[in-house]
Amino acid sequence: MAEHHTHTDGHAHEEHAALSKGKIWQVFGILLVITVIEFIIALWVLPNGYMSQGIGNIIYIVLTLLKAFYIVAYFMHLKYEKLGLQLSLTVSFIFIIYFIVLMLIEGDFLNLHMINH
Structure with a gap:
């Protein structure tokens, strides 16, 4: 017969308890702000010539890596x-x-x- 294993050490529950609804919304807000900044740069700053394409690319790469960090750290639980x-x-x-x-x-x-x- 198949055995059912349960976590008795509480480790799995601690991971999810650390990521509360408030923290999820906070990370969502940070990701939203970063995305809005990317859109502003793409739709207003670069077309109007306020920034060179090379600087724009560097900023996009940095913002994308920052978003990847938040996704991996919190939603993929690497932080824990x-x-x-x-x-x-x-x-x-x-x-x-x-x-x-x-x-x-x-x-x-x-x-x-x-x-x-």
């Missing part, structure tokens, strides 16, 4: 995991981004090198 798991995922993410940037830079160098010769 052990520090070792948090660090291993964060370091892995940083290396992945680093390697993507290196490949883009190196690919651009190779394309420019081939065009000039």
Whole structure:
């Protein structure tokens, strides 16, 4: 027969208790504000020439990473995991981004090198 396991240590309940309705709405509000800022930049700031496209791209990347942090930390409960798991995922993410940037830079160098010769 199948056995039913229950959590008796209270660990699963503590995770969800830490993420109250108020905290969910707070994170939702932060994500909403970041999204509104992105829309303002895309629909008003960049088209009117108040900011260069390069600066706009950097701001978009930073805001998107900030939104990703809040989603992963609170809605995917990474904030409530052990520090070792948090660090291993964060370091892995940083290396992945680093390697993507290196490949883009190196690919651009190779394309420019081939065009000039």
